[in-house]
Amino acid sequence: MKIVVCIKQVPDTKGGVKFNPDGTLDRGAMLTIMNPDDKAGLEAALRLKDQYGAEVTVLTMGLPKAEEVLREAMAMGADKGILVTDRVLGGADTWATSTTLAGALRNIDYDLIITGRQAIDGDTAQVGPQISEHLDIPVISYAQDIKIEGDSVIVERQYEDRYHVVKAKMPCLITALSELNEPRYMTPGGIFDAYKEEITVWGRADLKDVDDANLGLKGSPTKIAKASDKVRKGAGEKVTLDPDEAVSYIVDKLKEKHVI
Amino acid sequence: MNLEEYKGVYVFAQQVDNEISSIALELLGKAKDLAKDLNTDVTAMLLGSGVKGLADQLAEYGADKVIVVDDPELKEYRTEPYAHALSSIINQYKPEIVLVGATAIGRDLGPRVSARVATGLTADCTVLEIGDFPLQAIPGQEQLHNQLLMTRPAFGGNTIATIACPYNRPQMATVRAGVMQKIEPIKGAKAVVEEFNPGFTPDNKYVEILEVVKAVTDTVDIMDAKILVSGGRGVGTPENFKILEDLAEVLGGTVSCSRAVVDAGWKPRDLQVGQTGKTVRPNVYFAIGISGAIQHVAGMEESDIIVAINKDEDAPIFDVADYGIVGDLNKIVPKLTESLKAAIAAAK
Amino acid sequence: MDFTLSKEHEMVRSLFKEFAEKEVKPLAQEVDETETFPRATVEKMAKNGFLGIPVPKEYGGQGCDPLTYAMCVEELSKVCGTTGVIVSAHTSLCCDPIQTYGTEEQKQKYLIPLAKGEKLGAFGLTEPGAGTDAQGQQTKAVLDGDEWVLNGSKCFITNGKEADVYVIFAITGVVEKRGRLSKEISAFIVEKGTPGFTFGTKENKMGIRGSSTYELIFTDCRIPKDNLLGQKGKGFAIAMHTLDGGRIGIAAQALGLAEGALETTIEYVKERKQFGRAIGAFQNTQFQLADMATKVEAAKMLVYKAAMKKAEYATNPKVSYSTEAAMAKLYAAEVAMEVTTKAVQLHGGYGYIREYDVERMMRDAKITEIYEGTSEVQRMVISGALLK
Numbered sequence: 001m002k003i004v005v006c007i008k009q010v011p012d013t014k015g016g017v018k019f020n021p022d023g024t025l026d027r028g029a030m031l032t033i034m035n036p037d038d039k040a041g042l043e044a045a046l047r048l049k050d051q052y053g054a055e056v057t058v059l060t061m062g063l064p065k066a067e068e069v070l071r072e073a074m075a076m077g078a079d080k081g082i083l084v085t086d087r088v089l090g091g092a093d094t095w096a097t098s099t100t101l102a103g104a105l106r107n108i109d110y111d112l113i114i115t116g117r118q119a120i121d122g123d124t125a126q127v128g129p130q131i132s133e134h135l136d137i138p139v140i141s142y143a144q145d146i147k148i149e150g151d152s153v154i155v156e157r158q159y160e161d162r163y164h165v166v167k168a169k170m171p172c173l174i175t176a177l178s179e180l181n182e183p184r185y186m187t188p189g190g191i192f193d194a195y196k197e198e199i200t201v202w203g204r205a206d207l208k209d210v211d212d213a214n215l216g217l218k219g220s221p222t223k224i225a226k227a228s229d230k231v232r233k234g235a236g237e238k239v240t241l242d243p244d245e246a247v248s249y250i251v252d253k254l255k256e257k258h259v260i
Numbered sequence: 261m262n263l264e265e266y267k268g269v270y271v272f273a274q275q276v277d278n279e280i281s282s283i284a285l286e287l288l289g290k291a292k293d294l295a296k297d298l299n300t301d302v303t304a305m306l307l308g309s310g311v312k313g314l315a316d317q318l319a320e321y322g323a324d325k326v327i328v329v330d331d332p333e334l335k336e337y338r339t340e341p342y343a344h345a346l347s348s349i350i351n352q353y354k355p356e357i358v359l360v361g362a363t364a365i366g367r368d369l370g371p372r373v374s375a376r377v378a379t380g381l382t383a384d385c386t387v388l389e390i391g392d393f394p395l396q397a398i399p400g401q402e403q404l405h406n407q408l409l410m411t412r413p414a415f416g417g418n419t420i421a422t423i424a425c426p427y428n429r430p431q432m433a434t435v436r437a438g439v440m441q442k443i444e445p446i447k448g449a450k451a452v453v454e455e456f457n458p459g460f461t462p463d464n465k466y467v468e469i470l471e472v473v474k475a476v477t478d479t480v481d482i483m484d485a486k487i488l489v490s491g492g493r494g495v496g497t498p499e500n501f502k503i504l505e506d507l508a509e510v511l512g513g514t515v516s517c518s519r520a521v522v523d524a525g526w527k528p529r530d531l532q533v534g535q536t537g538k539t540v541r542p543n544v545y546f547a548i549g550i551s552g553a554i555q556h557v558a559g560m561e562e563s564d565i566i567v568a569i570n571k572d573e574d575a576p577i578f579d580v581a582d583y584g585i586v587g588d589l590n591k592i593v594p595k596l597t598e599s600l601k602a603a604i605a606a607a608k
Numbered sequence: 609m610d611f612t613l614s615k616e617h618e619m620v621r622s623l624f625k626e627f628a629e630k631e632v633k634p635l636a637q638e639v640d641e642t643e644t645f646p647r648a649t650v651e652k653m654a655k656n657g658f659l660g661i662p663v664p665k666e667y668g669g670q671g672c673d674p675l676t677y678a679m680c681v682e683e684l685s686k687v688c689g690t691t692g693v694i695v696s697a698h699t700s701l702c703c704d705p706i707q708t709y710g711t712e713e714q715k716q717k718y719l720i721p722l723a724k725g726e727k728l729g730a731f732g733l734t735e736p737g738a739g740t741d742a743q744g745q746q747t748k749a750v751l752d753g754d755e756w757v758l759n760g761s762k763c764f765i766t767n768g769k770e771a772d773v774y775v776i777f778a779i780t781g782v783v784e785k786r787g788r789l790s791k792e793i794s795a796f797i798v799e800k801g802t803p804g805f806t807f808g809t810k811e812n813k814m815g816i817r818g819s820s821t822y823e824l825i826f827t828d829c830r831i832p833k834d835n836l837l838g839q840k841g842k843g844f845a846i847a848m849h850t851l852d853g854g855r856i857g858i859a860a861q862a863l864g865l866a867e868g869a870l871e872t873t874i875e876y877v878k879e880r881k882q883f884g885r886a887i888g889a890f891q892n893t894q895f896q897l898a899d900m901a902t903k904v905e906a907a908k909m910l911v912y913k914a915a916m917k918k919a920e921y922a923t924n925p926k927v928s929y930s931t932e933a934a935m936a937k938l939y940a941a942e943v944a945m946e947v948t949t950k951a952v953q954l955h956g957g958y959g960y961i962r963e964y965d966v967e968r969m970m971r972d973a974k975i976t977e978i979y980e981g982t983s984e985v986q987r988m989v990i991s992g993a994l995l996k
Contacts (some may be wrong), residue, residue: 011415071619094371095380121415124383126371129339133375138465139339141368154470159276159364164336165471169464186623187657188680189670195616221380221428225395225409227421236566236582240573243591247599250567253583257565258386258439259487259544260511260604519963554879555963576881 001054001148003045004108005078006101006115006131007038009062009069034069037116041176043183044146045114046077052148055079057108061089061100067199074194075186082108086203091217094122098130099214103207105135112153113173117142128175138172144180263356266429269295270355272346273304273318273326274365276337280314283361283437288322290388290440291359295324297390298406303327303355304451307345309335312453319451322443326451327353333460336472337365340465343372348458350377355430357408359388362434370434380425381432386439387411393424408433482531487513488542490533490560491521494549494570494589498526503590504548507597510604516540518550534559549589552577569593611909620676624683627656628691636688639818640968645770646818649691654725658695663703667715669723674853674918678860678911685864686871687965689972690818692864696857697766697819698722701980702729705775705795705850709838718773718797730771731854732762732798732824733847740985742777742847745793747826749778754833756796758826761808764979768822769807774798775850776824777843793843797835804829815971852930854980856918859911859936862944862976866904869944869951869969873897876955893954900947907943910936931993938986941976948973 011030034042045056058073060066061084070081084104092100105113113135115128125141132139144163145156155174157164186194204215213219241249254260269291274281284304291302304323306314308330315326327349333341346369350358358373360366362384374381393407408431411422425431482488489508491501501515508515517527519534533540534556545563550556552568552575560566561580568581569589578584585592613621631652639646653659661677663669670676677699685692706719721727738744747760758778765774774797781792798805808823838846874897877888887893914936917929948970952959959966977983 068615068619071615075619075623093380094383095375095378098371098375122383123414124371124381125367126374126381126383129368129371130375133343133372136465138467139368139372140467141339142364156473159337161276162472162474164469165473166338166467167470168467172467185627185656186619187670188620188623188661188672188676189657189665191620191623192616192670192672192676195619221378222382222423222425223393225393225422225424227419235579236584238573238578238581238584238586240586243587243595246569246585246587246592247595250583250585250596251599251603253565253567254544254600255603257544259565260600260607554876557879 001048001052001111002057002109003048003054003112003114004057004059004105004110005038005042005045005073006113006127007042007058007060007069007073008035008116008119009033009060009066010035010119010121028063028065032065032068034072035116035119035121036178037118037176039116039183040178040180041114041116041174042073042076042078043181044143044174044176045112046184047181048112048146048148049077057082057110059101059104059108060084061092061097061104070199071191071194072186074197075190076184077190080200081197082200082202084202084207088204088212088216091220092215093220093222094124094126094130095221096215096217096219098127098134099210099219100207101127102131102134103210104202105131106208107202107206111170113137113171115173115175117175117177125175128173132173135173138168139175140166140168140172141175143174143176146174146176146180261429263427263429266354266356268300268303268353268355269298269357270303270305270349270353270359270430271323272358272360272366272369273306273314273323274361274363275306275308275311275314276365278308278311278314280317281361281363282442283363283366283435284318285321285442286437286440287359287361287435288318289442290435291357292322292443294357294388294390294408298356300356301325303353305329305346305349307334307342309333312455315451315453316449319449320445320447322446323451326453328453328455329458330455331457331460333462333466336469338467338469339368339372340463340467341460342369343376344460345458346373347376349456350430352456358430358432360432360434362436366434370432374432377430379428379430379432381434382410382412382423382425383434385410385412385433385435388433388435388440393426395422407431482514482516482533482540483538485514485516485540485542487511487544487546488516488533488540488560488563489513489546489548490516490518490550491548492518492550492556493520493524494551495521496549496590498524500590501526503593503597504546507546507593507600510597510600511544513542513544518553518556547577547581548593550577551575552580617675617679620672621679621683624680627653627658628683628687632684632691633687636690636965636968637962639688639690641962643812643817645820646688646691646694647770650694650725650728650770653695657725659698659725659728660703660723661699663699663707663719663723667707667723668720669703673915674856674922675912675915678856678915681857681860682864682867682911685861686868688818689861689865689969690816692861693766693816693819693858694728696854696861697731698729698771700854700857701731701766701850702771702773702775704853705731705837705846706797708849709795709842709846710797711834713834714797714837722773727772728767728770730765730767730774731850732765732774732776734762734764735760736763740982742844743791743793745777745779745791747776747778749780749794749796751780751833752830755830756833756836758796758798758804758829758831760826762824763808764811765822765824766819766979768820768824769810770820772800774800774824775837776826777847780840780843783841792841793847794840795837795843795846796831797837798826798829798831802829802831813975815968815973815975851980852933853918855933855937855986856911856914856929858976858980859907859914859933859940862937862940862973863904863907863911865969865973865976866900866907866940866944866947869948869966869973870897870900870904872965872969873900873951873954880956887954896950896954900950903943904947907936907940910939931990934981934986934989937976937981938983938990941973941983944973944976945970
């Protein structure tokens with residue numbers, strides 16, 4: 001079985017958030033980690049590898065620096081790493097990102113594609129289902145459990161108040177929840193080995209069946225009109241009021257914030 | 261793509277077990293505002309099996325028109341038949357705006373459909389309005405009017421972005437539950453109901469549902485709670501936590517506490533917030549009678565909104581609180597509970 | 609001379625850091641308070657390969673360099689001195705001598721499970737009457753047919769009751785050296801559960817309270833003849849060589865404790881307010897922190913240099929890292945004591961309270977000036993090399 005896990009290097013939100021003048025994120029300036037849902041997806045793939053035997057390839061799109069996250073995945077046990085990086089791919093929204101990744105995936109032999117449900121920078125949860133659409137394969141989002149049965153996967157698909165046990169024929173795409181598992185750590189020796197491996201680097205020219213009009217900032221249908229740093233937590237308002245006034249003060253604030 | 265062809269505000273009227281989800285009604289409320297600004301009308305897209313009867317309810321909540329796709333293939337939610345139905349409607353009717361709830365269904369359906377109809381999708385919006393893109397006129401770039409401006413938090417709430425989809429149609433957004441307001445239902449309101457059959461040809465993308473397991477809710481982990489009502493030593497006695505529990509119940513929240521409370525044996529350790537307890541990040545954190553030692557603050561400072569009530573005006577908790585109230589918790593909290601109860605009942 | 613860590617070392621540090629923060633730190637206070645050996649943590653470390661970092665892959669280890677190993681002990685010790693020393697004693701004092709002096713059979717039988725973390729190791733040299741004076745050993749081993757018979761006791765043994773494999777030193781005879789009689793010491797591998805091998809008192813310690821420190825007692829304890837480690841009579845050299853490596857581990861532990869205290873204090877002084885200002889705004893605080901950080905950095909250079917010297921030894925056994933290891937341990941231990949003490953002082957009254965980590969770190973730091981050669985012994989080693 002061949003599994004491809006799509007992973008993303010994301011800014012560690014604890015390190016603070018920085019922007020370019022054009023409103024897009026200045027990813028170069030932030031500390032980075034492997035996106036947690038993607039890590040759960042990778043762990044799920046590695047468990048399938050342990051259990052059924054599989055070749056696990058990790059695929060990422062990003063700056064050249066994103067190579068680190070592939071090394072990390074390989075130090076956890078992934079077999080191969082592919083980095084898609086090209087200036088023309090920068091500033092992509094989910095549509096352009098999924099188009100790019102689908103273009104890369106068309107070059108790869110796979111039975112199963114696993115992505116994280118969503119990345120902690122964008123929180124959109126869109127790229128996985130959009131890739132599946134571009135590749136015309138079934139998608140099962142929000143997986144909380146994954147099993148293999150013959151040429152099919154059996155997945156517990158989570159909803160707010162229930163889950164469905166869903167069966168799909170491979171090839172298909174699954175989006176993983178970070179609740180799916182507790183990802184393993186890298187091993188010290190695995191890290192040194194991972195750095196000895198070759199990483200495949202692909203650019204625009206290596207993407208299969210994609211139109212330039214659908215790539216990068218230009219190919220992104222959604223445009224940022226305005227972006228701003230939310231005011232950092234610090235001392236807010238402090239009021240001394242009698243109880244009745246205090247209560248209406250709080251209720252007003254909660255209404256203002258749409259809590260109620 | 262001729263953008264002018266696309267007209268009307270469309271809402272995916274999510275139903276589960278043939279019951280309209282609350283988010284669908286919230287979206288209709290918002291859609292009505294947007295439609296007014298654009299001088300157009302509101303259409304609900306109702307997908308399911310045996311769901312036609314739900315159209316009236318959608319009308320009462322603001323739908324001018326309801327397009328119904330009624331087919332056994334749509335009984336339980338599955339990505340493919342739903343995506344097929346929704347994108348077929350979009351291709352047929354050409355709406356200018358499509359709103360979908362940011363639910364476990366909508367966040368799967370929305371992206372699949374947006375990719376199929378080749379347009380942008382903005383996720384988890386909290387504010388939707390009609391305006392210009394770019395916001396301010398820029399020399400050399402045409403400023404487009406009547407655009408859907410979609411505002412959403414990102415980076416776990418660290419940033420706010422406003423997004424437009426100026427050159428593609430429809431403009432699609434998923435919208436967070438609980439943010440938009442439903443309208444007062446108009447009793448007896450009727451919508452134009454139109455049935456639509458896109459035709460379903462099952463293939464390998466029609467996944468098989470082997471089992472539907474409805475969840476039994478067990479006690480909420482404080483780390484998962486959206487609202488935490490947290491008490492400290494200032495609450496005074498273990499019995500007095502009752503007033504915090506009442507407040508939590510009204511808001512659908514959970515009670516947590518500081519280390520001092522655990523050490524005093526008033527509450528179990530799994531409710532403790534702080535460095536030696538759990539790190540929490542709810543939407544709202546009430547710190548009641550908690551002084552705010554560093555150890556405690558480290559476990560809750562990432563909360564979206566922090567409301568602190570403490571009688572000591574120098575308590576360090578006020579340094580991290582968004583809203584700090586200096587006062588007697590015993591007087592404020594019970595009144596707050598009553599007041600919120602009334603406010604919530606009024607909103608329903 | 610290159611002061612930049614490789615990407616591999618950067619990543620391996622992030623691994624140890626993450627593990628320490630998630631798995632070790634939450635237990636540190638309880639481990640100390642209740643004097644509980646963190647067995648579950650040891651199992652997790654075993655699973656992740658932390659118990660065989662410098663051991664070659666063919667012997668079940670990770671095949672990494674001594675620097676990687678030192679960074680592991682350092683990061684663990686930043687949050688928990690107990691966990692740091694468990695790894696150090698296991699790796700430096702048990703895996704290392706078996707890897708260096710063991711026969712192929714001994715490596716197959718003992719090193720592989722040790723490196724995989726299936727078994728935990730310990731080292732028994734110190735006796736009640738033989739601390740710094742390691743020659744003052746009383747434990748004896750006598751060959752009786754195909755077995756060595758051990759009699760005597762060892763004290764202050766780290767991983768004491770929790771280990772499975774012990775490297776034990778004992779007198780195997782008396783030899784004449786330049787007209788004087790001196791004891792001939794040999795090293796042995798002893799397994800837990802061997803009849804005649806029992807445990808005495810558990811020590812109630814000032815610091816590293818979760819580490820299992822026990823007295824080992826040998827009463828007609830018979831072990832196979834083949835469990836002699838290295839050549840008969842070479843025990844003293846084996847012990848000294850092993851301790852050279854062990855000192856890098858303890859130096860890394862001390863470094864970690866100092867860094868942990870410094871980091872904790874930096875956070876604290878930003879938050880803690882007195883006279884309406886964060887105490888970090890006061891110049892005294894700033895200068896104290898500057899001195900602490902400078903010393904920590906200097907200690908780190910010495911520790912890493914010693915580790916790199918040991919790496920050189922791996923390819924060229926003529927290289928000695930004894931002086932570097934002694935300097936690293938001497939300096940890092942004294943810095944640990946100084947920095948943790950200052951950290952407590954900067955915390956004021958809170959620094960004296962158990963809830964605050966710096967209190968524990970200060971207690972943990974003290975032992976690093978004592979075990980695996982006191983600071984005085986390190987000075988002897990260093991000056992001995994100078995005046996050779």
